[in-house]
Amino acid sequence: MASFIDFRNPPGSDRRADDWIRANSEPIWVRRVLIGILLLFFILFLGMPLLVIFQGALAMGVQTFLTTFTDDNILHSVQITLLVALIAVPSNAAFGVAAAWAVTRYRFTGRALLLALIDLPLWVSPVIGGLIYVLIYGRRGYLGPWLQEHDIRIIFALPGVIMATTFVTFPFVARSLIPLMQAQGCEEEEAALTLGASGFQILRRITLPKIRWGFFYGVILCNARAMGEFGAVSVVSAKVSGMTNTMPLEIERLYNDYLFASAFAVASALSMLALITLVLKSIAEWANERQLVAGQKVLLEATINTTQIHPAA
Amino acid sequence: MSIEITSLSKSFGHFPAVTDVNLRVDTGEMVAFLGPSGSGKTTLLRIIAGLEFADSGEVFFDGENVSQKSANERKAGFVFQSYALFNHMSIFENIAFGLRVAPRSRRLGKEKIRERVLSLLETIQLSGLESRFPVQLSGGQRQRVAFARALAVEPRVLLLDEPFGALDAKVRRELRGWLTEFHNTTHLTSLFVTHDQEEAFEVANRVVIINRGTVQQVGTPEEVRSAPSNEFVRDFLALD
Numbered sequence: 176m177a178s179f180i181d182f183r184n185p186p187g188s189d190r191r192a193d194d195w196i197r198a199n200s201e202p203i204w205v206r207r208v209l210i211g212i213l214l215l216f217f218i219l220f221l222g223m224p225l226l227v228i229f230q231g232a233l234a235m236g237v238q239t240f241l242t243t244f245t246d247d248n249i250l251h252s253v254q255i256t257l258l259v260a261l262i263a264v265p266s267n268a269a270f271g272v273a274a275a276w277a278v279t280r281y282r283f284t285g286r287a288l289l290l291a292l293i294d295l296p297l298w299v300s301p302v303i304g305g306l307i308y309v310l311i312y313g314r315r316g317y318l319g320p321w322l323q324e325h326d327i328r329i330i331f332a333l334p335g336v337i338m339a340t341t342f343v344t345f346p347f348v349a350r351s352l353i354p355l356m357q358a359q360g361c362e363e364e365e366a367a368l369t370l371g372a373s374g375f376q377i378l379r380r381i382t383l384p385k386i387r388w389g390f391f392y393g394v395i396l397c398n399a400r401a402m403g404e405f406g407a408v409s410v411v412s413a414k415v416s417g418m419t420n421t422m423p424l425e426i427e428r429l430y431n432d433y434l435f436a437s438a439f440a441v442a443s444a445l446s447m448l449a450l451i452t453l454v455l456k457s458i459a460e461w462a463n464e465r466q467l468v469a470g471q472k473v474l475l476e477a478t479i480n481t482t483q484i485h486p487a488a
Numbered sequence: 489m490s491i492e493i494t495s496l497s498k499s500f501g502h503f504p505a506v507t508d509v510n511l512r513v514d515t516g517e518m519v520a521f522l523g524p525s526g527s528g529k530t531t532l533l534r535i536i537a538g539l540e541f542a543d544s545g546e547v548f549f550d551g552e553n554v555s556q557k558s559a560n561e562r563k564a565g566f567v568f569q570s571y572a573l574f575n576h577m578s579i580f581e582n583i584a585f586g587l588r589v590a591p592r593s594r595r596l597g598k599e600k601i602r603e604r605v606l607s608l609l610e611t612i613q614l615s616g617l618e619s620r621f622p623v624q625l626s627g628g629q630r631q632r633v634a635f636a637r638a639l640a641v642e643p644r645v646l647l648l649d650e651p652f653g654a655l656d657a658k659v660r661r662e663l664r665g666w667l668t669e670f671h672n673t674t675h676l677t678s679l680f681v682t683h684d685q686e687e688a689f690e691v692a693n694r695v696v697i698i699n700r701g702t703v704q705q706v707g708t709p710e711e712v713r714s715a716p717s718n719e720f721v722r723d724f725l726a727l728d
Contacts, residue, residue, distance in 0.1 A: 362568055362570060362572035363572050363573075363574055363575075365539050365559070365566075365568070365572065366566065366568060366572040366573075366574075366634075366637075367574075367585065367589070368538075368539070368558070368559040368560050369537055369538075369539070369559050369560070369562075369563065369564060369565070369566040369638070370560075370563070370585055370586035370589065370637070370638070370640075370641055371560050371563050371586055371589055371590060371641060372560060372585070372586075372589040373560060373589070376589045380585075380589070381574060384576045385575075385576060
């Protein structure tokens, strides 16, 4: 019954981990070798590819790089990618909050199933994700005849691309919120309820502010994946340049057509989007951390002050 | 406000948390639910608040059946053991919360809200700390803010779940005295949960001793101590 909450070491604070690292310090040569291996790995597998993309993009000169983005088909692929992200990300954000809310606040039959379903897109290959949609909405799929009768085209058209992307990016927001909301518990929401707040007021004034950084983090991750998705989209898109091609698909087309400079140019643009995402993600993590640390520091000062100034407080 | 509970039962899965509880609390009383950990006293309090719903039985506020009403309709002032303050809001906003979320027709103006919050801060002796955040306060201060927040909406009943549970002995004693004084001046019907008999006997007019989800004895501190109704009560209070 006595649920004592340790405010000074909230879940997620890493004091113990820090101590552990210090207590188990390795000799200096071991650390150097380990760091060396790590660095080598980073350079070979992460750093160099990124550099090569930009090098390849600019190999034929800045002029070629710039003219790439005057090509109608390529511009169209950029538009499609942004449009897909613009629809898939907000839908998954809304769904993610709803799912995380349901899973962490209620115990209901089918809860375990819902949790498993949220993870499903992470478990199956994106290609399979795309194929499932073809099997359901394709010409010979379960809903195919009906869709054809009503002249609705999903597969090999934009709706299919959006749906496949939504499927693949389904788990990210929910996944980043569930552990956070589980750790926070629901006492603040209960308190708001006894003060007369409605469900919507609680969501807007209590729950969302509490999870905002975790939410932001999930949305950024979701966005990165939505813009970069290849497998699922390549199955449901007819790969018609200028029609249903997203940036990753367009890169493949350009590459297969031996238009290396253009392929690298589009790839570098996509990489830039990824890098921007990475910066935003770091800001989100940093802000989250800062909030936590500031809270702890202030708490420490407050404890010292109150014991000095108001010994009776 | 008077509270009446009739044949209330609630179980979590196969575990019976509260079994056939009948109780009447009159207007202005201060009643303690006393019992060991896991005896169901907190569950009982949460059912009264509407944070938990009973499997069977009824809850009446002033004769009105509120069993089917949700917590935000019942608006019983509830104080949580871990305070449950809104950490992302200042102390001022914490206390003002209940006033801000009131339906537009009943909502106070900005100035009125400010007045009410500042006067409550004075009551809990924390004037001048309104722009601080909960993490900047000590445990005792936070608990008092939680009181003020619950009182801001002028509840007709105050429900306290182990209100001093997470505090050290000294702060505990002070807040206990403060609560008694508060009750003596306002006569707000109050129910509080505790596993500390000293606390129960000192603060409450009447004590409800609970074990394994059932009421063992109800009476004034003197009655309970002088005539324990059964072996459990005698044992729990360490009487011979």
